[in-house]
Each structure stands twice: as structure tokens, then as C-alpha cells.
Amino acid sequence: MIRILDIASKDLLQLLRDPKTFMFLLIMPIAFTLLFGFAFGGFSGGASDTRxxxxxxxxxxxxxxxxxxxxxxxxxxxxxxxxxxxxxxxxxxxxxxxxxxxxxxxxxxxxxxxxxxxxxxxxxxxxxxxxxxxxxxxxxxxxxxxxxxxxxxxxxxxxxxxxxxxxxxxxxxxxxxxxxxxxxxxxxxxIVKAEKKSNQSASLAHTSPGMMLQFAIAGLLTAAQIIVAERKSRSLQRLLTTATNRLHILLGHYLAIFTLIFSQFIALVLFGGLILRVDYARAPGAILIVAASAALCIAALGLLIGVLAKTDEQAVTFSLVPMFLLSGLGGAWVPLEVTGETFQTIGHLSPVAWAMDGFKNISIRGLGIESVALPALALLGYAGLFFALASWRFSTNEER
Amino acid sequence: MSANNIAISVTDLHKSFGELKAVQGVSFQVQRGEIFSLLGPNGAGKTTTISILSTLLRPDQGDAQVMGHSIRRDPMQVKSVLGVVPQEIALYEDLTARENLDFWGKMYGLRGAALRQRVQEVLEIIGLADRANGRVGKFSGGMKRRVNIGVALLHKPQVIYMDEPTVGIDPQSRRNILDSVVALKNQGMTVLYTTHYMEEAQELSDHIAIMDRGKLIAGGTNAELVQLVGEQTRIDLTLTVEASRVLPIWRAVEGVAHVSAEDGRVTVLVADSNLVLPRLFESATRLAARITSVDIREPNLEAVFLHLTGRALRD
CATH class of the missing domain: 3.40.190.10 (Periplasmic binding protein-like II)
Incomplete structure (x- = not known):
């Protein structure tokens, strides 16, 4: 089991040395949160006056x-x-x-x-x-x-x-x-009280988790590239000649990606709460549950991308396509609430929609911890599915 | 060979990838403490054989014992006695040499002070103690190769597989690696070495198995292999006169098996060049011809491979 931690530590060291990691996981989500917050909510008093x-x-x-x-x-x-x-x-x-x-x-x-x-x-x-x-x-x-x-x-x-x-x-x-x-x-x-907040607050409360989720998926690129490089350099095959089994290797990579994304969520939730005044602090336990289950889900997706991609180019494609697809469909850009019922149903095929529900149930709708149970379960379901697919693909990539 | 003295025993290995029969009925034995080379051109099945013996690939048929452990039944035991040096630089380029060795040491089960001490020892063995904190990605090809080998030495394995470890490096680094292979043997390790460089196999190996198209086509010591096909020493000469003038004379020289001429160069096949060469000079002098160059080629594995397959080793 300790080898899982060793592999995760090694991956994290590699990830932290890659400037792209900070670009995708911190700089871009903060920049885009501010940009989208401005675009949809505005920062002037006049624009936020709903009278x-x-x-x-x-x-x-x-x-x-x-x-x-x-x-x-x-x-x-x-x-x-x-x-x-x-x-x-x-x-x-x-x-x-x-x-x-x-x-x-x-x-x-x-x-x-x-x-x-x-x-x-x-x-x-x-x-x-x-x-x-x-x-x-x-x-x-x-x-x-x-x-x-x-x-x-x-x-x-x-x-x-x-x-x-x-x-x-x-x-x-x-x-x-x-x-x-x-x-x-x-x-x-x-709920109504929360919705009576200014447009600016409501907009940031939407774009903060939206951009956080979108760039967590985009950030999978660096994690996937580490797995791809490991396979290309034959380091993976070398790992398999040691007494380290396949599941431990997979779990080691998974733990590293999860740690990275969860840390990103915590940093951005703190940024959103302290700087942008998004009301995450209303139920910190619930926010932690949503962040952890979303991180488990996205990390499993990253693992699947890393296992599927054979080249760096494929890693880029496999990371960016789900980023746009899942983020767009899941309401990271435009709230699903403003769309029709059919689109909302389709949107919930994306795990991003469930994560958005979880975050917004707390920060916008002012609901309690029980409101994140369903989103968290849905996210864990997706996490299980992605991990199972990655595990199956990993075992069939090499014969043993 | 007594059973106790056998490090690796391979029996009737078969492996196919779809229609491609990569390994077909390969069997051989490697004694403890020797360097055993698998020699063959690219695509001969050497790496597939090594992959099977490393437990990376499951054979379709056959089995192998490594230090008494079956690759089919006890793959984890096999892994514990093995060190593998893959053909590629199987390292993490964004980590330093020390971080790489530290990580791989952990994967081989080393921890704490024992790990730190062994990492330092290996850094000294591979001559990179002063570059320990440099990132591997910034190293030259030869330095990377040395770290690549160092990783396989961390847990002091009883058997080490080296898959074409000198591909694509400069002559000096190649020399260092060949010397280190001999040093490993001197420390008592068993080395299974694959190469398509005939000179390396000749220089290093106690025993050699020649592979082609998934099959072992010959095996033995270097001398045994050369004798096996009855190869003769080849002497290439250039002269100041037309080759046609010396051909009938040299054909009659005692000890000459065959004489031919091409592009002004005369090729003479002999059993013993020391005996025949003076006679060739003497007869040339009588014809008032001067020999301006002599190139003696002892029988080698290249010739053996050519003889057995009709193709050059590097084809």
C-alpha cells in the first residue's frame, strides 16, 4: 500500500514542477471567474440594480x-x-x-x-x-x-x-x-433571499464553481501527460517488472490527481469566499463533501484520459473535448436554470451539472448539508464508472 | 550444467501477436554468474523474450525458471530477484538522478537509511555522484543510460536483464557501459544481455544464442559458434598489378581455400592466416608485384549469422 503513496508523491512532484499545472488550476480559473463575473453580473452599481x-x-x-x-x-x-x-x-x-x-x-x-x-x-x-x-x-x-x-x-x-x-x-x-x-x-x-442578492454576487456565485470545475478538467491535461510519458518512456513497463501491482500503480496516479484537484478546489473556494464574497461559508461541511466528490470524479476522468491517450496530442484532445463538452453541457458557463427543462435533463448527463448543483445549493440557494447528498452520490457514481473503465483499459493495454 | 548452477532456464517459449509469431520454441539455459547474450537483428524476438522473462508478457506456451522461480506460477518471486534495464530510457526526466533512484528504490522495496545509503552507492557506481541533483532530462544520452542501468542495480538483484543498453550512445559511454557489464559479472551477477552488435556479444559473452525471426538458430561460446559453421579467415589484399595475374598463382599456394577478385581487390580465404600470408607475399614478389594493403578478418559472428541465414546481421 505504501507504494501507492510513493507513486502519488512522485506524480505530485512532477506536476508541481510543470508550470502548466498552476496555469490551469489556479491562474486561469481565477481570471475567468472574474471575466465571466464581469460579463454576466457587472461590477458597476447601475448594472447590478434590478429595479x-x-x-x-x-x-x-x-x-x-x-x-x-x-x-x-x-x-x-x-x-x-x-x-x-x-x-x-x-x-x-x-x-x-x-x-x-x-x-x-x-x-x-x-x-x-x-x-x-x-x-x-x-x-x-x-x-x-x-x-x-x-x-x-x-x-x-x-x-x-x-x-x-x-x-x-x-x-x-x-x-x-x-x-x-x-x-x-x-x-x-x-x-x-x-x-x-x-x-x-x-x-x-x-432561497428567495439568496436570489435577491445583487446580480454581481449571484453571477460570481455561479461562475466561481463553474470556472473551478471547467479548469479542473482542463488541468487533467498535465496529469494525463505524466501517465502518457510514463508509458512512452517504458517507465510503466519497468514499474511492472518490480513487485508493484497494477492496481497500486493506478491508485497511486489517482491519488495524485485527486490531491491536486481537491487542493485546487479548496484554494478556489477560499478565494471565492474571501475575495469574491461567494457564500461558501454557509455550510463548509457540505462544500467539502461536494469538493471531495467532484475531485474524485474528475480525477477518475483524468486517469481514464491518461490510460486512453497514447500520445501527447491525444492527451490534449482527450482533455479539452470533455472540458468544453462537460462544462458547457453541465452549466459551468450559463446556468442550467435559465434553460428549458429538456436541456436541464440532458445537462445532468454531465457530472459538472451535479457538481454545480452541489455548490450552488449552498452558495446561492442557501440550502443545508442534506441538499448536497444527491449531487455527491451522482458524482461518486461517475467516479466509480470512470475508474472502472480506466482500470479495465489499463489491464488490457498490456497483457499482464 | 548442474541444476543448482542454473540461473535461467527457458523451455519452449512461444509468443504470437496476432499473425506475427514473435517467439517460436525458444529454449536455453544461463549459468549463474555468466554473461549470456541474445544476438540477433532488430525484430528477431529478443525484446519479446526478455519481456516474457521479466513477467511483462505471458507466454502462449512454454515456461521459464529464474533462480528457480517459474515466470508463470511465481511472477512476484521472479520480480524480486530481477533487475531490468530496458532498451528505452525508462526514467522520469523531470526528476533528478537522485530522485529517480530514490523512487525506483522504493518500488524495489527499499526504505529509510538503507535506501539512502544504496542510492548513494549506486550514484558512485554509475559515476554520477557529482550530478546527483541534476534533472535527468538535462543529461546527455550516455549519462541517462548510466542512470537507467543504476536503477536496475538498486536492490542488488541476482539476475539482471539488459536489453540493448548501448543503442544510440557515443563510443565513450558505450565503453563505460560494457565495462560496467563486466564489473557486474565480476560481482557475481548473472547478466542476460541482448544486442544486435556482434562485437559486443563477442567481447562480453560467456555464451551466446543467436536469434532470428523468433527462433534460436545457434548457441554456444563464441569459439564454438565460429567453429560450428567452419568459417575461415578472410584476407583482403590490394596490389600494384592486375589481380588476374596473381589469381592462378595464389590458388596454388598451400593453405589457400579460395581466391576471388573484385574491384581490384583480391579476397583470399584461408584456415590460418599466419601460415599463408608470408607465402602470398613471397609469390607476389616473384611476380614483381607489390602488396599495398592487407586486411585480415578473423571469423566472427557476423559471418556466422550470414552463413546461417544468408543475411547480414544489420539487415
Missing amino acids: LPVGFLDQDSSRLSKRLRDLFAESDIIRLNVTTRAPADLEELVAEGKLAGAIIVPNGYGRSLLVNKSARLTLIADKGTRATTTVEAEVIAVAGRLDSAVRTATIIEQTIGNRAPFQYALEQSLAAWKNPPIAVTETTST
Whole structure:
């Protein structure tokens, strides 16, 4: 058994001396995580703001119209785009889809509110869309809130006079909306909470494991080349003339590749958690289980590639094809969640999809350790399959 | 040969790869402490035979005993008494000489202080103690060959197989390797040596088996093999006169078996060149002819191979 460790140590020494190892296993995944994170999530505040863009044209310029603007600016639904453009221009922007809607505060709006008259706002929107319904509901809610606050302040001022001036009462009324005496507490599952994070965080939480898995497979190239070189130089045959059996040789190589990939996962998980703020720390035990089972699976694939490839060129081909195929199919680049059900089913033929599920169940969906059981089992199943194939091929490569 | 004195006993080995019959009924015995060469051209079946005796390949038929252990029944026992020097440089080029020896020592079951001591000894034996920490990939061909041999010596094997260990190296490295093979024999090791260089087999071997197309076609000592085919010494001469003038005279010289001429060069086959050569000079003088060059070729394995197969050894 100790020969397994000897072979693994020798392989690791060879791998660590190969600059390609660090290129594939650390530098490229970090670079691509940042690149993809930027491409899909962005790093600017504007790009990460998911609120609907709505134009705001204030033709009234009264104290209350400005207060209305402030209330919209605080909205979780609407991102206000204050403008001085003509209404026709706003209609055009809405028609082009550049704005989800446009609010026009007509002249006299503030005065109407104060005299307890019906004060109307104009909303330009593309009727029938979900965005319009959302914007409309928010405009009604915010305008209604201001209307109620004005009415309340007016009554208070009329009732107790200077002890509670209108402006003071108005602010108190508006503040009361923020802390109503009766409130419905909306309990949102951790899944939804996690998905409410900014686009940037969500994007990095996807690309971090995606690139980690993709380049773990790409990194198999160096490991496979060591096995190929061993066979080409006849060192493998020489090993077989010692009292080292085939299974020990295979396990030695397997242990080396596993150690390398598992170390890569740990380093990149730490990078993702500490630098990119991906929430791996929510369930470290679960992350370790997914990382270990994914490393076992990918290492077995590397072993199979090393056993199958007869030349360095074949090692390159056999490493890069599964990298692109399994990564693409398994959702390392684009989340499978945004694809259709059929593609998701096909995607799960790739072990990368199961590994992504495992990582994202923790870092994005906020689930517990039990959520990684199925992905881990699937990955171990693939590991067993790849190892069995490698073992069979290894035994048939030479007669004995 | 007594059974106790036999290191390797090969009986009726057969091995085919599809239609190709690589080894066909090969049998021979190697005594303990001798150098035994398998001589033959490329593709003769030497490496396949060595691979079978190393337990890398399973024979289709036949068996072999190495230090009393059957390659079929006790392959692990066979491996434990064997050191194998493959034809290729079977080393890890990105490791240093010491790291290579250290790794292979572990594969041969050495550990700890015993391993460190033996690695140092072997580095000194192969003359690379001062280059121990250099990467093998940066070594010359000859240095790599020496490390390649050193690996096989780590566990002090009783029997060592060397498969064409001098292929593709410079004359000085080749000389070093041949000297080290003799040194191994002097230490009591049994050496099974394969080569297609006739000179190496002649120089090193106590016994030689000639292989061709998977079969052993002759075996014995160098002298026995030469006598086996009754080869004669060949003398090539060039003269200042037309060859045709001396041919009838030299044919009549006592001790001359055959005379022929080609491209101005006269070839004379004789049983004993020491006796005949003076007579050739004497008769040439009588004809007022001067002999300007003489090339004497003693009977050798090249001639034996040619005689037995009709082909040159290097064909």
C-alpha cells in the first residue's frame, strides 16, 4: 500500500514542477471567474440594480411634487430617471423599451393635494406588460401614500393648530408608513433571499464553481501527460517488472490527481469566499463533501484520459473535448436554470451539472448539508464508472 | 550444467501477436554468474523474450525458471530477484538522478537509511555522484543510460536483464557501459544481455544464442559458434598489378581455400592466416608485384549469422 503513496508523491512532484499545472488550476480559473463575473453580473452599481427604470417629469415643481419624487427614489421597485424631456420623448423611450414607464407630474398637482382635490398623475406605459402592471401598482401605492399623508397632516394642522404645523405632520405621517402599527411580516425563504442578492454576487456565485470545475478538467491535461510519458518512456513497463501491482500503480496516479484537484478546489473556494464574497461559508461541511466528490470524479476522468491517450496530442484532445463538452453541457458557463427543462435533463448527463448543483445549493440557494447528498452520490457514481473503465483499459493495454 | 548452477532456464517459449509469431520454441539455459547474450537483428524476438522473462508478457506456451522461480506460477518471486534495464530510457526526466533512484528504490522495496545509503552507492557506481541533483532530462544520452542501468542495480538483484543498453550512445559511454557489464559479472551477477552488435556479444559473452525471426538458430561460446559453421579467415589484399595475374598463382599456394577478385581487390580465404600470408607475399614478389594493403578478418559472428541465414546481421 505504501507504494501507492510513493507513486502519488512522485506524480505530485512532477506536476508541481510543470508550470502548466498552476496555469490551469489556479491562474486561469481565477481570471475567468472574474471575466465571466464581469460579463454576466457587472461590477458597476447601475448594472447590478434590478429595479425598473421609470422616467420622472416634474411639471409642477411644487414642494409636494418634490416630496413625491423623493418617495419614488426610495422605492424598491422603481429606479427613477428624473428628466426634463418633453412627454413625447418619454413616450418614445417607453415604446423603445428603454424605460418601463414614465411619470408626469402635471402643473397644479401639489395645489390640488393641499385643497383636498383629486390630484392626478400621468403614467406613460406599454399596456399589457408585466413591467407596466408592476410600475402602475407602485405609482398608485406611492402616490396614495403621499395623498393620505397630506390629508392627515391637513387634518392635524386644522385640529391642533401651530403645535403641529403642516410640514411636521406631513413628515410624521410619511414616516409612519415606514413603521405602521400593524404590519404583515413577509417571511421569505432563504432561497428567495439568496436570489435577491445583487446580480454581481449571484453571477460570481455561479461562475466561481463553474470556472473551478471547467479548469479542473482542463488541468487533467498535465496529469494525463505524466501517465502518457510514463508509458512512452517504458517507465510503466519497468514499474511492472518490480513487485508493484497494477492496481497500486493506478491508485497511486489517482491519488495524485485527486490531491491536486481537491487542493485546487479548496484554494478556489477560499478565494471565492474571501475575495469574491461567494457564500461558501454557509455550510463548509457540505462544500467539502461536494469538493471531495467532484475531485474524485474528475480525477477518475483524468486517469481514464491518461490510460486512453497514447500520445501527447491525444492527451490534449482527450482533455479539452470533455472540458468544453462537460462544462458547457453541465452549466459551468450559463446556468442550467435559465434553460428549458429538456436541456436541464440532458445537462445532468454531465457530472459538472451535479457538481454545480452541489455548490450552488449552498452558495446561492442557501440550502443545508442534506441538499448536497444527491449531487455527491451522482458524482461518486461517475467516479466509480470512470475508474472502472480506466482500470479495465489499463489491464488490457498490456497483457499482464 | 548442474541444476543448482542454473540461473535461467527457458523451455519452449512461444509468443504470437496476432499473425506475427514473435517467439517460436525458444529454449536455453544461463549459468549463474555468466554473461549470456541474445544476438540477433532488430525484430528477431529478443525484446519479446526478455519481456516474457521479466513477467511483462505471458507466454502462449512454454515456461521459464529464474533462480528457480517459474515466470508463470511465481511472477512476484521472479520480480524480486530481477533487475531490468530496458532498451528505452525508462526514467522520469523531470526528476533528478537522485530522485529517480530514490523512487525506483522504493518500488524495489527499499526504505529509510538503507535506501539512502544504496542510492548513494549506486550514484558512485554509475559515476554520477557529482550530478546527483541534476534533472535527468538535462543529461546527455550516455549519462541517462548510466542512470537507467543504476536503477536496475538498486536492490542488488541476482539476475539482471539488459536489453540493448548501448543503442544510440557515443563510443565513450558505450565503453563505460560494457565495462560496467563486466564489473557486474565480476560481482557475481548473472547478466542476460541482448544486442544486435556482434562485437559486443563477442567481447562480453560467456555464451551466446543467436536469434532470428523468433527462433534460436545457434548457441554456444563464441569459439564454438565460429567453429560450428567452419568459417575461415578472410584476407583482403590490394596490389600494384592486375589481380588476374596473381589469381592462378595464389590458388596454388598451400593453405589457400579460395581466391576471388573484385574491384581490384583480391579476397583470399584461408584456415590460418599466419601460415599463408608470408607465402602470398613471397609469390607476389616473384611476380614483381607489390602488396599495398592487407586486411585480415578473423571469423566472427557476423559471418556466422550470414552463413546461417544468408543475411547480414544489420539487415
